[in-house]
Amino acid sequence: MATSPEARLQELGLVLPAPTRVPPSVHLPFAFVHVVGRRVLISGHGPTDADGHLCGPFGKVGLDLSAEQAFDAARATALSILADVRDVLGSLDRVGQWVRVFGMVNAHKGFTGLPQVINGCSQLLLDVFGEEVGRHARSAVGMAELPWNIPVEIEAELLLRD
Amino acid sequence: MATSPEARLQELGLVLPAPTRVPPSVHLPFAFVHVVGRRVLISGHGPTDADGHLCGPFGKVGLDLSAEQAFDAARATALSILADVRDVLGSLDRVGQWVRVFGMVNAHKGFTGLPQVINGCSQLLLDVFGEEVGRHARSAVGMAELPWNIPVEIEAELLLRD
């Protein structure tokens, strides 16, 4: 792709939220983005508002949220991931290859449209990074519960450029 | 092991299904098998028929399927994984080492026999690749929902030979 991810983000008119912030009362003793050599491990993220706080709608997909709302939540989660990745790496242009996306949906009983929900994340990665760098392996599955009752949680891995 | 995985597959009388096919109406913007350097990331797979289409029995293990049927579904899922791996790599003989199997069971309330179900995958990998190359880390867990109500979904990783 001719354009860089940062340039593409601008072309698409996308603005990243602030890096993820947790309430001061919550102790989370791990790294949201963990760089190990060329590997970058991304902890489970949820959808955030512009200030980086986890935001609603909260609840079960198929009950409290429609599939369309959950798609939007997965897309917001991807933007939250990109915000934290940029915060740690300095620029999204340092991303060499997406590796894996593990998409977890807070599924109401009987809601099986999980791939369509996680497409909100996958499609954004492809839009911003292009078909090659954005390419990733993926699972999209339904969880019994997620922290703070967020509708979607996504864990991922990418590789830095050489 | 003296025999290669491809030769062993023949000895065992195993025939792989066609590579996984999704209904034309379904958009899945990710790679079923994603090669990143020597690492091969395998997206969540389910059991398929000979033509590569996801196949039944569908539903909850412990309700719609017995543990034995779910074992067979996990074995069929492993064969589906091998079909996609061969499709991308050209030959199973390029596999140098299995790394990780993440086995997810569509568990009915109270069904905890998850390891015995995922053994259907693990045992097949050991049979085809032998104790060394087929060796893998594994988790076997119960999900709230899986896509299209498949009974088993398996994500995995392997390494190419040097």
Add this chain to the structure above:
Amino acid sequence: MATSPEARLQELGLVLPAPTRVPPSVHLPFAFVHVVGRRVLISGHGPTDADGHLCGPFGKVGLDLSAEQAFDAARATALSILADVRDVLGSLDRVGQWVRVFGMVNAHKGFTGLPQVINGCSQLLLDVFGEEVGRHARSAVGMAELPWNIPVEIEAELLLRD
């Protein structure tokens, strides 16, 4: 950190259980700890007693166990992981970097305090390995069912020292 993980373990007065043992009737065809080059993949573990047997309290967190009991179970699971890691590597001092912790809670309907539970594992890793080596990416999520009805299952990855 000046002190080594093995020395720190002693300072903290922590005694590791025996390596994980499964009942003779159970066939588990995979490696609890799988070394692949410098990567060490750790299969899903649960809390064990001093003899290495899976131990109670069993059941759903938020129903059969309180959040505090589940925190203790996550901490016991981390100790069980360390026991198996030491068993395979010979010494915890060979650990160069923790990479990823995937914390799965056997969640009762409506129990969303999953991060606080998995803190029982994360905090122990940081206490024993220090802020740098113990640093890890993490997800903490709620499963529908876990094997043998254990309250917590943790999968992880680390890197060996150069």
